[in-house]
Structure formats: structure tokens, C-alpha cells
Amino acid sequence: LTLPGKVIFTAIPILVALSAGLVVVIVLFGAPILHLLVANLPIVRFVLAATIILLMTIPTAFLIIYMEMKVIALINLRIGPDRVGPFGSLLSVVHGLKVLMKEDFTPTGADPLVFTWAPVVTYLASVMTLLVIPFAPGLYGQDFNIGLLYFFAVGGLSVVGLLMAGWSSYNKYSLLGGLRSAAQVISYEIPLTLSVVGLILLAGTMSLNQIVLNQSGWFTDWYVFQQPLGVLIFFIAATAEANRTPFDLTEADSEIVAGFATEYSGMRFGFFFFAEYVNVFIISALTVTLFFGGWNAPFPWPWPITLSLDPGGLGIGLLLLVAIVPLVLTIVFAVPFWIASSRIKTWQALLGGFVLANLFLGALVFAGIYIGLDWVAGVLWFMGKTYAFVFTFVWMRGTLPRVRIDQLMDFAWKWLLPASLLNLFVTAAAIVVVHK
Amino acid sequence: VSLIPGLGLAKGMALTLRRFFEPKVTVMYPEDRRDPPHKFRGRLQLLYDEWGTLKCETCFQCAQACPIECIDMGGMDTRGRYHVHWGAPETYGERREESALRRSGRTVPDPAYLPFASIDLARVDSILEEFDHDPARLLPILEATQAAYGYLPIAALKQISNRTGAWYAMIYGTASYYAHLRFEPPSATIQAAAIEAHRPSEATYRSALEASLAGGPGPSSPAGAPN
Numbered sequence: 001l002t003l004p005g006k007v008i009f010t011a012i013p014i015l016v017a018l019s020a021g022l023v024v025v026i027v028l029f030g031a032p033i034l035h036l037l038v039a040n041l042p043i044v045r046f047v048l049a050a051t052i053i054l055l056m057t058i059p060t061a062f063l064i065i066y067m068e069m070k071v072i073a074l075i076n077l078r079i080g081p082d083r084v085g086p087f088g089s090l091l092s093v094v095h096g097l098k099v100l101m102k103e104d105f106t107p108t109g110a111d112p113l114v115f116t117w118a119p120v121v122t123y124l125a126s127v128m129t130l131l132v133i134p135f136a137p138g139l140y141g142q143d144f145n146i147g148l149l150y151f152f153a154v155g156g157l158s159v160v161g162l163l164m165a166g167w168s169s170y171n172k173y174s175l176l177g178g179l180r181s182a183a184q185v186i187s188y189e190i191p192l193t194l195s196v197v198g199l200i201l202l203a204g205t206m207s208l209n210q211i212v213l214n215q216s217g218w219f220t221d222w223y224v225f226q227q228p229l230g231v232l233i234f235f236i237a238a239t240a241e242a243n244r245t246p247f248d249l250t251e252a253d254s255e256i257v258a259g260f261a262t263e264y265s266g267m268r269f270g271f272f273f274f275a276e277y278v279n280v281f282i283i284s285a286l287t288v289t290l291f292f293g294g295w296n297a298p299f300p301w302p303w304p305i306t307l308s309l310d311p312g313g314l315g316i317g318l319l320l321l322v323a324i325v326p327l328v329l330t331i332v333f334a335v336p337f338w339i340a341s342s343r344i345k346t347w348q349a350l351l352g353g354f355v356l357a358n359l360f361l362g363a364l365v366f367a368g369i370y371i372g373l374d375w376v377a378g379v380l381w382f383m384g385k386t387y388a389f390v391f392t393f394v395w396m397r398g399t400l401p402r403v404r405i406d407q408l409m410d411f412a413w414k415w416l417l418p419a420s421l422l423n424l425f426v427t428a429a430a431i432v433v434v435h436k
Numbered sequence: 437v438s439l440i441p442g443l444g445l446a447k448g449m450a451l452t453l454r455r456f457f458e459p460k461v462t463v464m465y466p467e468d469r470r471d472p473p474h475k476f477r478g479r480l481q482l483l484y485d486e487w488g489t490l491k492c493e494t495c496f497q498c499a500q501a502c503p504i505e506c507i508d509m510g511g512m513d514t515r516g517r518y519h520v521h522w523g524a525p526e527t528y529g530e531r532r533e534e535s536a537l538r539r540s541g542r543t544v545p546d547p548a549y550l551p552f553a554s555i556d557l558a559r560v561d562s563i564l565e566e567f568d569h570d571p572a573r574l575l576p577i578l579e580a581t582q583a584a585y586g587y588l589p590i591a592a593l594k595q596i597s598n599r600t601g602a603w604y605a606m607i608y609g610t611a612s613y614y615a616h617l618r619f620e621p622p623s624a625t626i627q628a629a630a631i632e633a634h635r636p637s638e639a640t641y642r643s644a645l646e647a648s649l650a651g652g653p654g655p656s657s658p659a660g661a662p663n
Contacts, residue, residue: 075452079462399452400445 049141053130061277065092068394075398099270107263114168119271122161126278128154133285134209136295136378147208152193159185162260169263177259181250191416192237195230198427212294219298224291229423231291238283245397284389295378329357496609559584560592564599571602574610587621
């Protein structure tokens with residue numbers, strides 16, 4: 001058998017058996033299972049959200065890795081990845097497969113339990129923070145009333161993963177790297193947390209969903225205009241927190257081996273880097289959520305639109321409509337081509353009309369979805385803003401040189417911390433003055 | 437203006453953003469094989485003729501033609517007399533110490549040029565003035581210099597290099613390429629000088645002889661003459 005043949009001949013019987021078993025299970029126990037699920041809807045919702053978020057991080061990391069390769073290449077006047085997939089977009093997938101296939105090696109003397117769990121802790125600490133981020137109206141894992149606190153608490157766990165990796169590797173350089181990254185991340189944790197306290201005072205809540213709802217309306221309602229210093233401190237501290245350039249001393253690729261990840265190989269190594277890129281997404285998402293209106297559009301739609309479409313009410317007319325509208329639109333859009341120049345042949349005009357009609361219909365459908373489903377609009381705005389920040393992080397990596405470790409620490413303790421305290425006091429004073 | 441914090445960051449970010457949209461310089465090699473540069477001649481190699489003699493005549497034309505100035509040749513010339521080099525002195529491998537001296541601001545002794553006596557450079561200067569200090573008109577300048585001095589003194593070549601800004605190696609290369617240019621006085625002059633040095637009183641003999649042949653009163657016993 002050929003390789004595809006082997007795959008098909010193995011997979012089809014398995015699939016058939018599994019489907020048959022599934023059908024039997026549904027027929028026999030379908031109703032009780034459904035009742036159980038309905039009775040425990042919050043738990044089911046949570047498990048589903050956690051699964052979706054865990055699965056979502058992988059394509060997100062692939063996308064950001066690809067973005068990083070491509071954007072930095074374009075900044076360097078290179079072309080960048082262009083061989084695998086359209087515009088090289090599958091190269092990061094290939095990288096992922098490559099680390100999957102590499103040997104998973106545990107050095108002699110390493111503590112196998114801690115060594116194995118360190119990447120898991122780091123990765124999960126990143127992924128679990130995504131649970132509280134509202135992607136769209138009603139589209140969030142869990143709406144804690146202490147969501148922001150949860151975010152920082154769980155996000156802080158990644159330090160534990162880094163320390164575990166450094167400690168368990170049985171290598172002094174790994175240990176030094178782990179301690180250094182712990183020092184950096186813990187130092188920047190303080191201005192990062194302090195910079196959003198002013199925002200919490202303004203919002204009066206730590207629920208991220210409520211914070212986003214507070215910013216609805218015009219873009220001038222976003223907290224960035226009330227907390228400009230806070231945004232700046234938050235952004236800088238978040239850059240350091242996510243180990244991004246110019247604060248990527250944790251694994252300064254060009255200077256030291258890989259810090260805490262020196263002894264790692266294969267997919268465990270890959271998990272550290274997945275976690276790094278997921279972190280980039282998460283801090284961008286959090287910046288957008290806290291300061292840039294989350295899933296809110298920058299301007300409210302000036303007049304209300306209610307779609308009261310009832311296609312079923314048309315009866316047989318709906319079928320006629322479906323049959324005739326594309327033809328009519330094609331001809332209507334072909335007319336301008338046909339009139340424009342006598343050198344355009346009829347079939348060319350019709351082809352152009354067909355393409356334009358499809359674009360028009362697609363735009364109509366998109367507009368209908370955008371207006372009708374507010375979570376689609378929310379996700380689009382949220383992702384657009386988030387990826388604008390992801391682009392900024394990549395852009396910074398393509399521009400800024402790395403700082404020294406003493407400059408890094410000086411900056412955190414001598415500048416960011418006083419600045420965040422100043423921001424907090426000024427905000428508090430302003431709130432007191434305004435409310436009196 | 438430079439005291440505004442973050443201005444440098446903003447400038448850098450703006451630069452990279454501009455680069456982001458500029459056309460890219462990558463050559464897609466296996467698909468797109470560009471022609472080599474106009475003066476590309478393959479691997480650099482010094483060739484020997486059938487008698488085993490190095491064919492290189494130290495004319496520096498290869499170094500002049502090199503579009504990316506990767507050819508640096510230097511050392512003694514073919515007749516083993518002069519140090520010549522293409523390119524800036526700082527790039528000479530064997531002159532690292534001198535370049536260190538130069539960078540530290542001290543004068544650099546150049547033993548290779550010490551044996552060559554200084555000459556009256558006023559004539560070179562007037563020639564250069566006449567040719568507008570234009571290194572593109574090097575051959576006429578060199579010909580005029582040779583006409584003025586009878587040959588091309590090294591000091592004159594260095595003066596031309598200093599005044600026109602052309603590299604000394606270029607001037608040397610041009611001067612050594614043309615057969616009618618010479619670096620030493622013509623042989624008749626050299627012979628006369630040698631005879632003068634070897635038999636210093638011959639001129640006295642000759643004048644005395646001519647005077648006596650002419651019948652006039654001459655010095656009866658020249659000083660220092662053998663009897």
C-alpha cells in the first residue's frame with residue numbers, strides 16, 4: 001500500500017466504528033446526557049470556553065509568528081517567508097511541525113517531573129488569562145467581578161514556570177537565566193499592576209466586561225484619553241512582562257543561548273515560544289480591553305437600524321428571487337463595462353459584471369451579518385485593534401535595540417514605579433475633586 | 437529638540453515604518469539569476485607566464501576597475517624600489533602600526549620615501565595650476581612634469597597626489613604604464629653625473645685644453661691634476 005492508502009485503510013474503519021458507537025450512545029443515552037448538560041449549563045459553558053480558548057491559542061501563535069517573520073523581513077527590505085503556502089503563511093505551521101518531530105530530550109541530572117511541567121505551567125498561565133478577556137458582547141470565558149485581579153494573578157504564574165525550567169535543568173546557565181527572567185518579570189509586575197489601579201478607580205469595577213461596557217459610545221469615551229500616562233506605563237511594563245524587545249533579556253537570542261530554555265528541546269521548547277507569542281496576543285488584547293474600548297466600535301452608528309427580514313414570508317417568491325437576482329445583478333453590473341468602451345467584448349463585460357455582482361452581494365451579506373449579529377461586529381473590532389497592537393510589538397522588535405539589565409532594572413524602579421504612583425495619585429485626586 | 441524624551445524612539449519607528457513600505461531588494465536567486473556586474477571577471481588570481489614570471493606589472497588597473505573596491509594590492513613594485521598601494525593607507529595590512537600612529541595624531545615616518553630627495557615643487561604646482569588640479573587630465577600633467585624635471589621625481593608624484601586628491605597608487609599606475617614616462621633622470625644625464633663624480637677634474641682639463649688649443653693663456657698647472 002502507498003502512504004495515503006495506509007492512512008485511508010486505517011482511518012476509515014476507525015471512523016466508521018467510532019461513528020457507529022456514537023450513534024448507539026446517542027440513541028441509548030442521548031436524553032439523560034442532554035438533561036445532565038442542561039442542568040449543569042454554567043459548567044458546560046466553562047469547559048467549552050476553556051477548550052475553545054486553548055485551541056484558539058495555537059492558530060493565534062502561528063499567525064503572530066508568521067506576522068513577526070514577515071513584518072520584520074519587510075522592515076529589513078527583505079521579502080521574508082514566501083515558499084510554503086500563500087505568501088509563505090504556512091511557514092510557522094511548518095516550524096510547529098518541526099519542533100513536534102524533534103527529539104524530546106531530558107538532560108542527565110534534571111528533575112524530570114519539574115522539567116516536564118515547567119513548559120506546561122508557563123503555557124497554561126498564559127492561556128488561562130484569556131478566560132476573562134471579553135472578545136465581543138457575550139463572548140467571554142467567564143465574567144469575574146475580579147477579572148483584572150485574576151488576570152494579573154494567573155499571568156504572574158508564568159514566572160513560576162520560568163523558575164521551574166531554570167531550576168530543574170541541572171545547568172547553572174539555565175538557573176541564572178531563570179533567575180534573571182524572574183527578576184525582570186517580577187520587577188515589571190509592580191508598575192504594570194499599579195498603572196491600572198487608576199483605571200480601576202475610574203471604572204469602579206475590576207470586571208473586564210464591565211470596563212468595556214463603560215467605554216461604549218464615541219471613541220473619546222475610551223480610557224486612553226483619561227489615563228494617557230497609565231497607558232504608556234502599562235504598555236512599557238507589558239512589553240517587559242511579555243519578554244519582548246527592547247526588554248527581551250530573558251532569551252536575548254543574539255547574546256546568550258536561551259536563558260532558562262537552554263536545556264529544552266522539541267515541543268517543550270516550542271511551548272515556551274508558543275507561550276511567548278500567546279502572551280503578545282494577550283497583552284495586546286488586554287491593552288485594547290482596558291484602554292481602547294475593547295469590542296466597541298470607535299463611533300456609534302448614528303441612526304438605528306433594525307433588520308426585519310423574513311425570507312420565509314416571500315413564499316415561492318423567495319425561490320424566484322434566489323434564481324433571478326444574481327442574473328439581474330450580473331447584467332446590471334455588466335452594463336457600465338459594455339457602455340464604457342466598444343473594445344470590451346460582451347463576454348468580458350459579463351465577466352466583470354459577474355465579479356462585481358458577487359462583490360456587491362458579498363458586501364450586502366457581510367453588512368447584514370455585521371448589523372444583525374453584534375458579536376460578529378464586536379469580534380471584528382476587537383481583533384482589528386488587538387492585531388494593530390500585535391503589529392506594534394512586532395514593529396518595535398524590528399526597530400529597537402535591546403537594553404542592558406541594569407538599565408532595565410533602573411527603568412522599572414526609578415521611572416515606571418514613581419510614574420505609576422503619580423498616575424494613581426493624580427487620578428484619585430481628580431476623582432475626589434470631580435465628585436465633590 | 438534632542439532633549440525631548442522618546443524622540444529618538446519615534447524617529448526610529450518612523451524609519452522602520454518607511455522601510456516597511458519601500459520596494460524590497462531581495463533577489464529571488466534560483467528563479468531570478470541576475471547578470472554579474474559590468475566589470476566582473478571571475479575569481480581573482482595572479483597569473484604566471486610561460487617562463488614562470490609573474491604577469492602582474494603593478495599597474496593597478498584591476499584595482500581601479502574594481503566596482504566595489506575589494507581589490508587591494510600593494511607592496512614593492514616590480515623593480516623592488518617603491519612602496520605603492522591602492523586604497524586608503526588605513527587599509528594596508530602591513531601598515532597597521534602606522535595607521536595607529538596616524539589616528540593618534542602623530543606624524544608617520546615613511547622610510548620608503550626617505551631616500552628620495554626633496555625637489556623644488558614650485559614647477560609642479562604651476563603645472564597643476566595650469567591643468568586645474570584635475571586628476572582626470574593625469575597624463576598631460578605627468579608629461580608636463582617630466583618635461584619640466586626631465587623625469588618624474590617621486591616627490592613630484594606625491595605632490596600631484598596631495599594636490600589633486602587622486603590616490604598615489606593611481607598616479608603611480610599611470611606613470612608606470614606609459615613607456616615614455618620615466619622615474620629616473622635620462623641616461624645621458626646620469627652618465628654625465630657619474631663621470632663627474634668619478635673624475636671630478638675632467639671639466640677643468642677640458643677647459644684648459646680648449647683654452648690652450650685656442651691659443652689663449654690657460655692655467656699652467658691645474659690643481660689636483662696628476663702630473
